[in-house]
Amino acid sequence: MTSDAAPAPARARREQILATAAELFAERGFHGVSVADLGAACGVSGPALYKHFASKDAVLAEMLVSISEHLLAGGEERVAAADGPADAVRALVDFHVAFALDQPALIVVQDRDWASLPAEARERVRVLQRAYVEVWAAQLRALDTGLGAEASRAAAHAAFGLVNSTPHSARASRERMRELLAAMACRALGVAPAPAQVEMSG
Amino acid sequence: MTSDAAPAPARARREQILATAAELFAERGFHGVSVADLGAACGVSGPALYKHFASKDAVLAEMLVSISEHLLAGGEERVAAADGPADAVRALVDFHVAFALDQPALIVVQDRDWASLPAEARERVRVLQRAYVEVWAAQLRALDTGLGAEASRAAAHAAFGLVNSTPHSARASRERMRELLAAMACRALGVAPAPAQVEMSG
DNA sequence: GCTAGCCGTTAACGCCCACTAACCTTCCCT
DNA sequence: AGGGAAGGTTAGTGGGCGTTAACGGCTAGC
Numbered sequence: 001m002t003s004d005a006a007p008a009p010a011r012a013r014r015e016q017i018l019a020t021a022a023e024l025f026a027e028r029g030f031h032g033v034s035v036a037d038l039g040a041a042c043g044v045s046g047p048a049l050y051k052h053f054a055s056k057d058a059v060l061a062e063m064l065v066s067i068s069e070h071l072l073a074g075g076e077e078r079v080a081a082a083d084g085p086a087d088a089v090r091a092l093v094d095f096h097v098a099f100a101l102d103q104p105a106l107i108v109v110q111d112r113d114w115a116s117l118p119a120e121a122r123e124r125v126r127v128l129q130r131a132y133v134e135v136w137a138a139q140l141r142a143l144d145t146g147l148g149a150e151a152s153r154a155a156a157h158a159a160f161g162l163v164n165s166t167p168h169s170a171r172a173s174r175e176r177m178r179e180l181l182a183a184m185a186c187r188a189l190g191v192a193p194a195p196a197q198v199e200m201s202g
Numbered sequence: 203m204t205s206d207a208a209p210a211p212a213r214a215r216r217e218q219i220l221a222t223a224a225e226l227f228a229e230r231g232f233h234g235v236s237v238a239d240l241g242a243a244c245g246v247s248g249p250a251l252y253k254h255f256a257s258k259d260a261v262l263a264e265m266l267v268s269i270s271e272h273l274l275a276g277g278e279e280r281v282a283a284a285d286g287p288a289d290a291v292r293a294l295v296d297f298h299v300a301f302a303l304d305q306p307a308l309i310v311v312q313d314r315d316w317a318s319l320p321a322e323a324r325e326r327v328r329v330l331q332r333a334y335v336e337v338w339a340a341q342l343r344a345l346d347t348g349l350g351a352e353a354s355r356a357a358a359h360a361a362f363g364l365v366n367s368t369p370h371s372a373r374a375s376r377e378r379m380r381e382l383l384a385a386m387a388c389r390a391l392g393v394a395p396a397p398a399q400v401e402m403s404g
Numbered sequence: 405g406c407t408a409g410c411c412g413t414t415a416a417c418g419c420c421c422a423c424t425a426a427c428c429t430t431c432c433c434t
Numbered sequence: 435a436g437g438g439a440a441g442g443t444t445a446g447t448g449g450g451c452g453t454t455a456a457c458g459g460c461t462a463g464c
Contacts, residue, residue, distance in 0.1 A: 153373070181360060
């Protein structure tokens, strides 16, 4: 999809803009960050952004689409490598927890500024997110055959909400947060956590 | 704090504005709704809002402060009426689930547009929210004495995230959602759910 | 060494929006 | 009855923001 012929510095600037935008959007919201702000935070100023992106919207669009693609691909991969639904759910939890801990800004932007996307990108992200939810929901249904389609999706959303709470607390150490969130998510979903930690106090 | 001398229709309009603003802000975000939009949705147009609120910010401020006060007061009340920490956690879960199901728009606005608050209100909301988190965290620590202060707060945030996922799914019936979320939250927090439903399939 | 094109600059344009001003109606209160 | 507040209206203003225009230096290839 992306061309490899582009020179290195241009690509570096693009990614700098994307990374900086993620932080700023997470802090102040998409509408709370002007292109001047974004440029300044990248060490350039104002409309230099338009040498790399068609619009401010396009920055958000690329950011959210790539998150959604990453999550879906990663989720499918973990499920394919798993040994049965319980193992799959554990793997999904670990994967999502790691992502949330590594990229709290992206988590925040994804579920706050989705509505600010231009229509086309919004639809694309929606499709990808539904597919990701379905990856989880299918494993949950395999685990509990009494679970309906809607209930399994709601349970997946609930697990996302639990794990995505990271940016709101995020005070304990990364490893403790990882254990806490994974254990809570597994218990909420009705599977035993992967390591020895079964009790909340670890 | 609020004067009772104001005539009834004025108060009705104020509350109509607050309720309408909650819906619109939840859909499009605070910055995505203009005062003209908000007025139009209330059947009046544009600057009529300034007869009832000092500014657009003030609408958001009153909305979020009152949510936070409601949650804190309700939480303290449930804990006071509870019979031990496990019962308290169950009561807190039920309370929060009911609120999230009844007021999904407020949930969305609260954790998306907090940063758009004017400084004073933002601080006020922050203090109230920390107190509410502490109400939960104290019960969680009483339940599991190995739980540290930070971990207990993180667990409370995780539970909020789980329950507050309602607006993202919200397709199943209210009663099924209530049971599902309460059961998941209780399991995540390490207490048995209140009614007979212990398994996910209810 | 000249020419292209990438990447940046500053200036300016146009729109939208929060907010104010000025004015009007309705209705309660004495 | 009549005056004033409460709660509307439309017109206007000022500022901020996304975007475009016009221009300039650097680097690379013929």
